[in-house]
Amino acid sequence: xxxxxxxxxxxxxxxxxxxxxxxxxxxRPDVAHIFIHHHKVVQSHLLPGLKVDxxxxxxxxxxxxxxxxxxxxxxxxxxxxxxxxxNGIQKMVISTELQENSSASFLAHxxxxxxxxxxxxxxxxxxxxxxxxFKYLEKHVHGSHGGVKVYPHAVIHLSDNAxxxxxxxxxxxxxxxxxxxxxxxxxxxxxxxxVARISSKENDIINIKEIAHLIGNxxxxxxxxxxxxxxxxxxxVYNKLTxxxxxxxxxxxxxxxxxxxxxxxxxxxxxxxxPKAHITHEAALGxxxxxxxxxxxxxxxxxxxxxxxxxxxxxx
Amino acid sequence: MVNLLEIRDLSLSLNGKKIxxxxxxxxxxxxxxxxxxxxxxGKSTLASTIMGLEGYRNFTGSIHFKGQDISQISIDExxxxxxxxxxxxxxxYEGLLIKDFLKAAAGDKNGDFxxxxxxRVGLDPEDYTNRAVDKTLSGGxxxxxxxxxxxxxDPDLVLLDEPDSGIxxxxxxxxxxxxxxxxxxxxxxxxxxHSLAVLKQADHAFMFCxxxxxxxxxxxxxxxxxENKCIPCKHKNIPDEQGVKLx
Numbered sequence: 001x002x003x004x005x006x007x008x009x010x011x012x013x014x015x016x017x018x019x020x021x022x023x024x025x026x027x028r029p030d031v032a033h034i035f036i037h038h039h040k041v042v043q044s045h046l047l048p049g050l051k052v053d054x055x056x057x058x059x060x061x062x063x064x065x066x067x068x069x070x071x072x073x074x075x076x077x078x079x080x081x082x083x084x085x086x087n088g089i090q091k092m093v094i095s096t097e098l099q100e101n102s103s104a105s106f107l108a109h110x111x112x113x114x115x116x117x118x119x120x121x122x123x124x125x126x127x128x129x130x131x132x133x134f135k136y137l138e139k140h141v142h143g144s145h146g147g148v149k150v151y152p153h154a155v156i157h158l159s160d161n162a163x164x165x166x167x168x169x170x171x172x173x174x175x176x177x178x179x180x181x182x183x184x185x186x187x188x189x190x191x192x193x194x195v196a197r198i199s200s201k202e203n204d205i206i207n208i209k210e211i212a213h214l215i216g217n218x219x220x221x222x223x224x225x226x227x228x229x230x231x232x233x234x235x236x237v238y239n240k241l242t243x244x245x246x247x248x249x250x251x252x253x254x255x256x257x258x259x260x261x262x263x264x265x266x267x268x269x270x271x272x273x274x275p276k277a278h279i280t281h282e283a284a285l286g287x288x289x290x291x292x293x294x295x296x297x298x299x300x301x302x303x304x305x306x307x308x309x310x311x312x313x314x315x316x
Numbered sequence: 317m318v319n320l321l322e323i324r325d326l327s328l329s330l331n332g333k334k335i336x337x338x339x340x341x342x343x344x345x346x347x348x349x350x351x352x353x354x355x356x357x358g359k360s361t362l363a364s365t366i367m368g369l370e371g372y373r374n375f376t377g378s379i380h381f382k383g384q385d386i387s388q389i390s391i392d393e394x395x396x397x398x399x400x401x402x403x404x405x406x407x408x409y410e411g412l413l414i415k416d417f418l419k420a421a422a423g424d425k426n427g428d429f430x431x432x433x434x435x436r437v438g439l440d441p442e443d444y445t446n447r448a449v450d451k452t453l454s455g456g457x458x459x460x461x462x463x464x465x466x467x468x469x470d471p472d473l474v475l476l477d478e479p480d481s482g483i484x485x486x487x488x489x490x491x492x493x494x495x496x497x498x499x500x501x502x503x504x505x506x507x508x509x510h511s512l513a514v515l516k517q518a519d520h521a522f523m524f525c526x527x528x529x530x531x532x533x534x535x536x537x538x539x540x541x542x543e544n545k546c547i548p549c550k551h552k553n554i555p556d557e558q559g560v561k562l563x
Contacts, residue, residue: 255410291407294369295462299421299469300395309420313412313448 188216
């Protein structure tokens with residue numbers, strides 16, 4: 001059954017907002033939002049200084065977002081992407097620019113609750129201007145089938161003294177296939193922080209490839225990946241941080257935890273080509289700690305409940 | 317006196333070495349018991365065996381709790397029957413909030429037990445409820461959080477391994493207060509210790525040496541032996557002939 005055909009824009013908005021727990025934002029004039037179902041915008045509300053240009057096509061949607069110079073958007077902009085049907089492809093070409101001295105945070109809710117075979121493809125291009133601050137949280141809500149393939153790919157550029165923070169989170173539901181590819185260039189004095197927190201199970205496959213180049217003096221970068229793989233899930237994390245300018249500082253942190261037949265691997269690559277730059281890395285891979293597990297079991301939780309709680313904490 | 321826990325002819329070897337030798341003990345309901353002795357005597361091994369921890373399941377003899385043989389059941393099943401264990405050095409959990417840790421221990425219990433239990437162990441709920449049970453907590457704070465989780469669970473039998481380890485005097489006093497409260501509530505506590513201060517909290521004690529019980533009696537009778545013979549002993553875990561007199 002094609003569930004989409006039974007839903008008009010209002011119902012789609014309602015359903016998406018219900019799944020993503022964003023129902024309360026509609027009546028808030030001070031909160032900007034944009035809801036995209038498949039390749040159509042179903043609802044939006046913008047604020048002064050925030051411009052969104054959308055081009056809808058049959059096989060993709062292009063969304064260009066601009067935060068104008070000196071604009072400070074106080075409340076997070078809610079973006080809801082998703083598909084209610086069981087099958088299909090959602091392809092989004094995203095271009096986001098924060099002009100100098102602007103500030104905005106975006107909260108992207110990605111919902112595919114009924115997915116049997118859905119691809120969510122995002123090709124992003126993000127520019128954060130001088131002294132601008134950009135925060136992007138991408139929260140996924142998937143169903144229990146594992147039929148979602150998510151391909152978030154982005155190229156990021158930080159101008160001098162720009163701040164960038166991104167977080168990809170999938171903690172509930174099946175991950176399906178997740179293939180993250182982000183690459184960033186960071187100019188002088190800029191700060192970049194990329195965090196991924198993913199729980200995978202059954203036959204889920206996770207690939208994370210995050211690369212950042214600290215090319216300006218005093219640029220700073222932090223790449224952090226936390227992945228849990230249970231059942232037969234497999235996860236591979238490739239984090240690369242390079243520093244080629246004086247006083248550039250960075251750290252790569254990767255924590256992966258397995259249970260059952262889960263397999264995880266981590267490849268942290270750090271590269272320094274300036275004598276006054278400094279980068280560190282840390283990777284911890286392993287099974288659920290036995291003492292943690294036994295402590296919770298000694299309080300009456302069974303092994304699965306205890307493992308879930310430990311993983312939940314790790315991915316917080 | 318009602319036996320809450322009965323251990324009969326229990327022996328356990330680890331890596332080919334006999335650690336526990338033919339242990340027989342009764343743990344009476346509503347009393348504070350101490351298992352006391354030098355390091356390496358087998359005290360923690362016995363507690364781990366009672367709880368059924370990993371690596372301590374392959375023993376001979378029997379353990380009965382509330383009249384039921386628990387030798388073959390898992391840790392969580394033992395916990396659900398009413399036994400729990402407090403580690404000498406409690407586990408750290410990255411990201412797991414104290415409130416979630418206590419909720420997990422409390423099971424289906426309702427009410428504002430989080431604040432209540434934190435207050436009971438001397439931790440301000442405002443400061444601690446939303447903190448993680450991780451490396452940002454000191455050893456003493458983790459001990460208190462673990463004790464709060466035990467109180468939230470409210471079990472019938474608590475095995476506390478070296479409760480005074482790594483904590484300051486103030487925290488220790490708080491812990492003793494909680495132990496006394498538990499006794500008033502007719503809960504049963506087994507203190508695993510080599511500390512005289514902890515032993516003095518007990519009603520009844522088992523003196524361990526080299527994997528054997530060399531004395532069992534009301535704590536008042538064991539204290540002088542422990543203080544005068546065991547603490548200054550130059551040959552740890554080689555029991556003195558005179559000490560082997562079970563009461």
